[in-house]
Amino acid sequence: MPKTRQLPYGEKAEPALNIRLAMEEASRCLLCDDAPCSRDCPAGTDPGKFIRSIRFRNFKGAAMTIRENNILGACCAEICPRERLCEKACSRCGIDKPIQIGRLQAFAMEQEKLFGMKILEKGAPCGKKVACIGAGPSSLAVASELAKKGVDVTIYDENEKAGGVLRYGITPSRLSDETIDQDIAAVEGLGVKFVMNHRVSAEELAKLAAENDAVYVGVGLSASKMIPNMKGADKKGVTTALPFLRAARTGKIAQGSLGKVVIVGGGDVAMDCASTALQLGSKDVFVTFIETRENMPASQKELFYAVDLGASIIPAFKPLEVVGDDAVKGVKLASMDGASSMELAADTVIFAVGQKATDDYKAVKMGGKIWIGGDLLNGGQTVVAAVSIGKGMAKAIAEALKI
Ligand SMILES: Cc1cc2nc3c(=O)[nH]c(=O)nc-3n(C[C@H](O)[C@H](O)[C@H](O)COP(=O)(O)OP(=O)(O)OC[C@H]3O[C@@H](n4cnc5c(N)ncnc54)[C@H](O)[C@@H]3O)c2cc1C
Numbered sequence: 001m002p003k004t005r006q007l008p009y010g011e012k013a014e015p016a017l018n019i020r021l022a023m024e025e026a027s028r029c030l031l032c033d034d035a036p037c038s039r040d041c042p043a044g045t046d047p048g049k050f051i052r053s054i055r056f057r058n059f060k061g062a063a064m065t066i067r068e069n070n071i072l073g074a075c076c077a078e079i080c081p082r083e084r085l086c087e088k089a090c091s092r093c094g095i096d097k098p099i100q101i102g103r104l105q106a107f108a109m110e111q112e113k114l115f116g117m118k119i120l121e122k123g124a125p126c127g128k129k130v131a132c133i134g135a136g137p138s139s140l141a142v143a144s145e146l147a148k149k150g151v152d153v154t155i156y157d158e159n160e161k162a163g164g165v166l167r168y169g170i171t172p173s174r175l176s177d178e179t180i181d182q183d184i185a186a187v188e189g190l191g192v193k194f195v196m197n198h199r200v201s202a203e204e205l206a207k208l209a210a211e212n213d214a215v216y217v218g219v220g221l222s223a224s225k226m227i228p229n230m231k232g233a234d235k236k237g238v239t240t241a242l243p244f245l246r247a248a249r250t251g252k253i254a255q256g257s258l259g260k261v262v263i264v265g266g267g268d269v270a271m272d273c274a275s276t277a278l279q280l281g282s283k284d285v286f287v288t289f290i291e292t293r294e295n296m297p298a299s300q301k302e303l304f305y306a307v308d309l310g311a312s313i314i315p316a317f318k319p320l321e322v323v324g325d326d327a328v329k330g331v332k333l334a335s336m337d338g339a340s341s342m343e344l345a346a347d348t349v350i351f352a353v354g355q356k357a358t359d360d361y362k363a364v365k366m367g368g369k370i371w372i373g374g375d376l377l378n379g380g381q382t383v384v385a386a387v388s389i390g391k392g393m394a395k396a397i398a399e400a401l402k403i
């Protein structure tokens with residue numbers, strides 16, 4: 001099957017706007033009095049305000065509006081599902097097409113980087129100490145909000161680098177390490193300390209609670225779900241989405257080594273697996289899921305991206321069995337209406353059917369000095385939702401600590 005577009009692994013999918021294009025795009029803004037886009041950003045960013053700044057060539061003002069509201073302003077600009085958030089609310093939707101808010105946000109964040117703007121300042125020490133477990137979006141939001149109030153914050157994470165799913169999940173052509181580094185540098189600039197390669201056990205959680213004024217648990221949903229009793233799921237070549245994406249991002253999958261790939265699942269994570277496999281040189285990538293094409297959970301943008309790279313989509317089929325000897329040779333599928341069945345040849349099968357909390361954190365409860373947020377609290381949504389929860393939790397922690 002020929003690929004419709006060649007995109008090497010890690011190469012940026014969406015080109016950046018230059019100054020001329022950014023000013024042109026900003027000038028399409030209707031400058032609404034009560035800008036609806038500003039109400040529809042979960043992180044509380046005010047696109048109406050930063051777009052106005054870009055129109056007047058006040059790029060620092062634009063970067064300040066974004067950064068002060070959202071510590072992950074650069075990452076969110078790249079990967080927010082903005083077509084169902086701020087851009088969906090844009091008044092120009094009723095005229096022609098919405099303002100490209102995400103791309104204008106990316107432009108302003110690019111200016112921050114180019115001109116080395118330092119926007120956030122840490123607060124004067126208030127004498128309080130907080131530990132955050134997990135260095136994903138929600139902990140980063142909590143940590144930066146508290147550091148602005150002068151709290152001494154330490155983040156603990158089991159990985160080598162900070163970012164959580166941003167760093168080890170989302171495919172790098174949608175979100176580069178450079179963009180993640182820019183946001184992490186803003187957190188570090190607030191004096192937040194990072195203890196990496198350190199997994200916090202349930203016992204250590206109690207110890208951290210004793211040593212700190214509060215502990216925030218932002219460990220996300222780090223374990224993969226699997227279809228119960230799936231026959232053949234233990235064969236060589238069968239994996240789940242998170243280990244697959246992590247292996248790809250850490251350079252552990254050689255180009256062309258995956259062979260024919262079948263992905264089970266119809267969400268954005270499945271689409272990330274498909275585009276990753278294609279960028280790693282697979283010629284045949286099939287994505288199959290139980291929903292119809294109209295009802296599949298993936299956003300249109302992620303679906304079109306994967307299809308554009310060459311993925312084939314098989315909706316309304318469920319997997320019956322992974323077949324093969326020691327190694328996988330294919331997947332048997334049956335249509336949801338029971339009318340037909342088929343077997344797809346495969347060397348690699350990736351189940352992308354959801355994430356869950358790890359065993360040691362699934363029972364953790366909010367109360368006393370323990371606070372919880374991000375995917376662990378909302379069951380897994382978006383980065384901007386994790387930032388929003390983190391901001392809310394930081395406010396609640398500050399109130400509880402009377403700072
Ligand atoms: C493949 C994939 C693609 C996605 N694409 C998008 C997208 O395009 N747009 C979007 O908005 N959202 C997307 N999401 C959702 C988004 O990434 C999450 O909602 C967000 O990352 C949640 O943030 P978090 O801080 O709660 O958790 P996480 O990002 O999961 O971070 C938790 C961190 O805690 C660490 N940790 C876990 N247990 C421990 C422990 N015991 N000790 C120390 N550290 C620990 C983990 O290793 C991880 O680094 C995607 C999710 C996935 C899985």
Ligand code: SF4
Nearest residue numbers: 041076080085086102
């Ligand atoms: S953070 Fe995301 S939702 Fe909010 S304005 Fe920016 S792109 Fe839109």
